Amino acid sequence: MIKKLLIADDSPVARKILKSCIPKDRGYEFYEVGDGLAALQKYEEVRPDLTFMDLTMPVMDGVEALMKILELDRNAVVVVSTADVQKKTIQKVMELGAYTLLKKPPSKESVQEVLLRVEEHLENQKRAHG
């Protein structure tokens, strides 16, 4: 079950847009950061169930942050939220271990679909670890 959500995006507006697409009645705990390094540090601190990760960010970009988070926790669920929808970008982040990709700007429907898939994935993970 998703309880903690981390949103990593250098744009406060992008974070606001994404949050507005997430249902408000689920009692999620939100954590927000503005760069990849802060995302890595926040991940270590709160161990979110789901991380939304922008790619183009200052200090540390989303690709590096994704790799480092997965080094830290190979079961981390990181959804890359990006406007960069080049096939090679998608291929690269999926090969690195991203859970899926959410195209910007997100919609309530696209976010809901991701949330459902992640819920299911976390349930399966829980069952597998018994």
Added chain:
Amino acid sequence: MDKLQDCVFTDEEIDILQEIMNIAFGSAAADLAEAIDLFVVLSVPVVRVLQAEELPEYISNEIQGYDKVSLVEQDFLAKFKGVALLIFPSGIGKSLIAMLESDVDSTFESDPLDALERETLMEVGNILVGACVSKVAELLEDVVIYSPPRVIVENLPYKAISQDMFEPGNLAIILHTVFHFNAQDVSGFLFLVCSHESINWLRKALYEFLKQYE
């Protein structure tokens, strides 16, 4: 943020504009990658407000290090109105030709290299500028028309960049990003320079865009 920018846009407005540009540049990069087998790395978009007469110097400073440049310039006309400038370092045209080779029409084979380079730059410019400006317009519910692109091949930056894009005394909003072409290890610059006439409309459109997420 500088004083002039503070007078024209609030922090939140700059932020919305930056995110819209991020989406638009991303969409343009994907379109280019689709057309050419090229992976484009994007940088964080920058938004600046300047006096129109400061534009050539600002652009020259941003592209510092390029002795000669090739440039595609295209006007876009709508409520969102301005000039798009796609600037590449000298020699990129030939590299792009090599990448486009399989798609290039056979009639090009007899064309002199500079004509082919011009065609190639125009095509890349069309894709990038068209995708980017159209995406901004779409997000802000505007419809844009374009002037035919002008291409300048291998010229000195101060000669290639028009000194009179806008009337002196007017404001210009600059939105720009750096496209890094991984395979070629070179960067291209895309500047969208919006005229002061767009400012009031733009401010309103930015809030309309955000309103749908509230």
